[in-house]
Amino acid sequence: MNAHVDQDAARTGATRRELVVGTALVSGALLVGCGPADLLSVGAKTEVGAFGPFIRIAADGAVTVFNKHIEFGQGTHAGLAAIVAEELDADWSRVSVEQAPANAKLYANTLIGVQGTGGSTAIPNSWMQLRKAGAAARAMFTGAAAAAWKVPEAEITVKDGVVSHTASGKSAGFGELLEAASEIAPPEEPKLKSHADFTLIGTDRVRRKDSRAKSTGEARYTQDVKMEGLLTAVVAHAPRFGAKVSGFDDAEARKVAGVVDVIEIPTGVAVVARSTWAALQGRNALKVTWDESKAEPLGSAEIEAKYAEWAAGKGALPDKLKWETFETRGDAAAGGEGEVFEATYDFPFLAHATMEPMNCVAQVGGQGGTRLTVASQSPTMDQLNTARIAMTLPGSVQIENLFAGGSFGRRANFQSDFVAECVHIAKKVGKGTPVKLVWTREDDMMAGYFRPLTHHRLKVRLDKDGFPAAWTHRVVTQSLMKGSPMAPKGIDSSTVEGAMGSPYLKATPAVDGQVLMPELGIPVLWWRAVGSTHTAFVMEHTIDQLARKAGKDPVAYRLALFEKAGASRHIAVLKLAAEKAGWDKPAPAGVTRGVAVHESFGSVVAQIAEVRIVDGVPKVGRVVSAIDCGTAISPDQIAAQVEGGTCYGLSATLHDEMVVKAGAVERQNFDTYPVLRNSEAPTVETHILPSTNPPSGVGEPGTPVIGPAVANAVLAATGKATFRLPMIRA
Amino acid sequence: MATSLEINGRRVQVEAAPDTPLLWVLRDEAGLTGSKYGCGVGQCGACTVLADGAPVRSCSLPVSALAGIKITTIEGLGGTHPVQEAWMRLDVPQCGYCQSGQIMSAVALLAGNANPTDADIDAAMDGNICRCGAYQRIRAAIREAAAQSRA
Numbered sequence: 073m074n075a076h077v078d079q080d081a082a083r084t085g086a087t088r089r090e091l092v093v094g095t096a097l098v099s100g101a102l103l104v105g106c107g108p109a110d111l112l113s114v115g116a117k118t119e120v121g122a123f124g125p126f127i128r129i130a131a132d133g134a135v136t137v138f139n140k141h142i143e144f145g146q147g148t149h150a151g152l153a154a155i156v157a158e159e160l161d162a163d164w165s166r167v168s169v170e171q172a173p174a175n176a177k178l179y180a181n182t183l184i185g186v187q188g189t190g191g192s193t194a195i196p197n198s199w200m201q202l203r204k205a206g207a208a209a210r211a212m213f214t215g216a217a218a219a220a221w222k223v224p225e226a227e228i229t230v231k232d233g234v235v236s237h238t239a240s241g242k243s244a245g246f247g248e249l250l251e252a253a254s255e256i257a258p259p260e261e262p263k264l265k266s267h268a269d270f271t272l273i274g275t276d277r278v279r280r281k282d283s284r285a286k287s288t289g290e291a292r293y294t295q296d297v298k299m300e301g302l303l304t305a306v307v308a309h310a311p312r313f314g315a316k317v318s319g320f321d322d323a324e325a326r327k328v329a330g331v332v333d334v335i336e337i338p339t340g341v342a343v344v345a346r347s348t349w350a351a352l353q354g355r356n357a358l359k360v361t362w363d364e365s366k367a368e369p370l371g372s373a374e375i376e377a378k379y380a381e382w383a384a385g386k387g388a389l390p391d392k393l394k395w396e397t398f399e400t401r402g403d404a405a406a407g408g409e410g411e412v413f414e415a416t417y418d419f420p421f422l423a424h425a426t427m428e429p430m431n432c433v434a435q436v437g438g439q440g441g442t443r444l445t446v447a448s449q450s451p452t453m454d455q456l457n458t459a460r461i462a463m464t465l466p467g468s469v470q471i472e473n474l475f476a477g478g479s480f481g482r483r484a485n486f487q488s489d490f491v492a493e494c495v496h497i498a499k500k501v502g503k504g505t506p507v508k509l510v511w512t513r514e515d516d517m518m519a520g521y522f523r524p525l526t527h528h529r530l531k532v533r534l535d536k537d538g539f540p541a542a543w544t545h546r547v548v549t550q551s552l553m554k555g556s557p558m559a560p561k562g563i564d565s566s567t568v569e570g571a572m573g574s575p576y577l578k579a580t581p582a583v584d585g586q587v588l589m590p591e592l593g594i595p596v597l598w599w600r601a602v603g604s605t606h607t608a609f610v611m612e613h614t615i616d617q618l619a620r621k622a623g624k625d626p627v628a629y630r631l632a633l634f635e636k637a638g639a640s641r642h643i644a645v646l647k648l649a650a651e652k653a654g655w656d657k658p659a660p661a662g663v664t665r666g667v668a669v670h671e672s673f674g675s676v677v678a679q680i681a682e683v684r685i686v687d688g689v690p691k692v693g694r695v696v697s698a699i700d701c702g703t704a705i706s707p708d709q710i711a712a713q714v715e716g717g718t719c720y721g722l723s724a725t726l727h728d729e730m731v732v733k734a735g736a737v738e739r740q741n742f743d744t745y746p747v748l749r750n751s752e753a754p755t756v757e758t759h760i761l762p763s764t765n766p767p768s769g770v771g772e773p774g775t776p777v778i779g780p781a782v783a784n785a786v787l788a789a790t791g792k793a794t795f796r797l798p799m800i801r802a
Numbered sequence: 803m804a805t806s807l808e809i810n811g812r813r814v815q816v817e818a819a820p821d822t823p824l825l826w827v828l829r830d831e832a833g834l835t836g837s838k839y840g841c842g843v844g845q846c847g848a849c850t851v852l853a854d855g856a857p858v859r860s861c862s863l864p865v866s867a868l869a870g871i872k873i874t875t876i877e878g879l880g881g882t883h884p885v886q887e888a889w890m891r892l893d894v895p896q897c898g899y900c901q902s903g904q905i906m907s908a909v910a911l912l913a914g915n916a917n918p919t920d921a922d923i924d925a926a927m928d929g930n931i932c933r934c935g936a937y938q939r940i941r942a943a944i945r946e947a948a949a950q951s952r953a
Contacts, residue, residue, distance in 0.1 A: 086813065137889070144897050145895075145897030145898065145934045146896070147896070270884070279893050280893045280895070281895070282898065283889065283893050283895055284881070284890055284892045285898075286895035286898030287881075287889040287890050287894070287895060287898075287900050287901060287905060288836070288876065288877075288879075288881045288886060289834075289835070289837070289875070289876035289877050289887045290836070291834020291898050292839075293899060295829075295835070295838065295839060296829075296835035298833070298835070304830075329819070339941045347818075347826065347830040347831075348824045348826050348829070348830055348839075349818065349819070349826040349830070385913065425933060426897075426899075426933060427837070427838070427840050427846065427848055427899040427900045427932070427933050427934075428838065428840070428897075428899045428932065429840075450933075475897070475898065475900070476876075476897060477838070477897050477899025478897040478899060478933050478934060480896075480933070510839075512842055513840065513841040513842060513843075513846075525918075544884030595890045623943070708893060712893065712896060712936070715935060715936070715938050715939070716896055716935035716936060717935070718935065719932075719934075719935020719937060720934075720935050722935075723933075723935075733841075741841055741842075741843055741845060742841050742843075742845035742846055742931060743843060743845050747931055747933065748935065748937075749928045749931060749937075750923070750924055750927040750928050750932075750937045750940065750941065751924035751928050751931070753926075753935065753937030753938060753941075754938075755938055756938060
């Protein structure tokens with residue numbers, strides 16, 4: 073094994089210094105296979121070695137795990153490091169995490185094929201990869217110890233970073249064996265532990281590694297980047313989607329103390345200054361005129377009306393726009409005896425509204441090459457888009473990945489919109505000068521990339537027992553994938569996931585599910601839980617209304633349908649949640665309960681929400697959740713994601729609504745775009761279904777369930793169903 | 803024009819224009835980046851610092867208004883404040899971006915009220931948005947820090 077490493081090109085700053093320190097004893101310690109040639113291999117299939125790029129062990133035995141994913145709150149730091157530490161039998165208290173550089177060959181998401189985080193796949197795609205990496209490294213230590221001590225390798229044990237041979241009484245730490253271990257060839261297929269042998273995974277010892285940094289102000293976000301000679305840029309953006317700069321007068325802007333340049337870029341006019349405040353003052357003094365001839369003419373109200381018309385079969389469809397089938401079975405149009413349920417549901421555009429507005433630091437044209445210092449959710453995409461602008465090779469674009477102040481999907485963008493904007497400015501500034509692009513909250517809201525406005529129309533005919541006999545379903549929403557590098561050949565399932573393949577449709581003899589995906593000038597993007605943000609609401613709230621029509625208990629009604637569909641995981645989580653919530657006992661006085669169950673990103677979540685109606689508005693108290701996410705790596709962080717996902721979903725249920733008027737974003741800050749606050753946040757209990765299946769998603773599945781659970785509780789309290797979100801309109 | 807501020811017990815000379823919000827002086831001039839920009843209009847609380855012990859939104863406070871006032875930022879808590887320790891023990895942060903502001907609001911609450919009720923906590927913390935939705939743990943950590951301080 074060649075233990076030599078020259079990874080300087082891939083790393084920067086403190087990380088590089090640590091590498092040098094770490095290489096003092098053994099060259100590169102146990103980091104392999106990451107030479108400069110690999111940096112040019114953008115898009116290559118992943119060929120990760122037995123453990124190479126993910127683990128470094130220092131001379132003192134401390135273990136560093138490289139995180140190929142972004143850490144934006146979802147706990148990859150803890151979860152991914154724990155997988156390695158488990159198989160390596162490392163001392164968890166001496167395991168730390170560093171962000172991996174951009175390298176599509178070494179650090180590709182094994183489910184996506186390029187380096188990136190999305191679809192709640194950070195843990196699922198890394199599960200076998202990091203187990204093997206940890207186990208291979210462990211084998212190198214046991215092999216080295218066996219050779220050094222002349223004892224059978226099978227008799228060697230490893231615990232908390234100490235390698236031991238009981239019979240001879242010999243033991244040594246990882247640090248002591250480092251040099252010898254680095255000479256051992258890693259096994260191709262290392263032996264992995266069985267679940268019964270896990271001592272770390274699934275325990276409450278797996279806790280976040282970044283809570284200290286994030287409780288002291290030391291955690292470094294893009295907004296906090298300091299560099300010698302750093303300039304700050306803010307951009308005057310178009311007032312409407314699709315408008316372009318037609319001219320500008322920068323005389324006054326240039327007079328503002330601290331402003332160094334005013335630059336036209338494709339997305340607007342950038343004011344570059346020595347401080348953030350100077351840049352903002354400069355922008356205030358800038359006069360830009362806009363060409364709005366190609367601006368989006370429509371607003372939310374017109375779009376919603378059009379969608380409703382089309383779904384009702386009224387009005388002609390625009391050219392080339394046609395209905396696409398996502399699920400079909402039998403003849404859903406055929407008549408029958410049973411009752412018919414009809415409803416439409418409307419969902420607004422939603423902003424991600426991360427706490428940290430989008431931003432980026434870029435350097436172009438200097439001796440250091442093209443560099444980004446940014447919280448990058450899709451390093452490969454960001455490399456490609458940066459390279460196109462900076463006219464360089466994608467693999468040569470270096471990225472130092474930082475903590476992100478939230479994303480919820482916003483940073484995984486096919487256009488790398490805010491990164492590209494920063495690179496355009498940095499290219500004009502040139503000479504490798506670091507430029508920090510700062511977006512204000514208003515810039516962030518006005519940039520779009522919303523969860524699409526969506527309309528559903530349903531007609532469900534029941535059989536004599538009150539169960540669905542025929543289900544007709546129309547969805548109108550913008551496609552997220554059309555025209556992107558990830559565009560599917562068939563239907564864009566991200567628009568209908570959660571309805572498509574639903575156990576309720578499986579249990580229905582006749583189904584006619586179709587989706588219409590119009591194109592608009594309002595950019596849309598995945599928003600935590602994506603299609604399920606609306607499909608879960610429609611399916612679960614509809615089911616409750618059907619159960620009422622059938623005169624059946626909502627839990628019993630669901631269980632019967634899940635039985636018909638063979639949805640055993642749904643049954644298990646629903647039973648667990650119902651038991652923990654005491655569904656069979658009366659709710660406290662003044663409280664009604666609502667239930668919902670939904671599968672997304674490979675996991676199934678059931679929630680029972682306890683709701684009081686206070687001044688006509690639902691106040692959510694206790695929320696009992698049950699989740700089947702396969703093997704639970706960090707029960708505490710799974711709970712944290714269910715708690716947080718529930719709040720994110722509840723915010724959209726109660727408050728979030730982006731309003732567009734004539735192609736302009738009406739709501740640009742939290743005063744007009746209210747979101748969930750502390751006093752409205754429920755107390756969420758999370759119960760994890762024991763499982764030895766591979767881990768499935770956790771970051772998103774907690775989000776889509778709370779909305780219908782609350783709507784169902786309101787239905788139980790008032791008899792009124794909810795056909796439009798948010799429930800409280802600003 | 804130089805302004806003299808007292809930040810975390812130290813006297814700091816800053817060059818910013820008098821109308822510059824304290825937040826940008828802290829971040830760009832004093833090098834204290836723990837306080838965050840989130841909205842710029844005092845709506846989200848990510849920029850919360852203490853002015854003579856009271857929680858204020860530094861994004862909306864011009865430095866000219868701060869003569870003779872003691873400013874405390876997250877960095878000034880030293881990393882061992884009972885609120886910070888409770889935050890770490892309960893793994894409150896997710897993305898972490900709002901947490902400096904959350905912690906400063908919690909510190910101010912507990913300084914004036916050693917045994918806050920749930921309604922007190924709601925009232926004190928409703929100005930701090932957390933989009934990750936760590937609210938439940940924020941409340942639990944405040945209760946724990948309060949219990950710790952009374953013990």
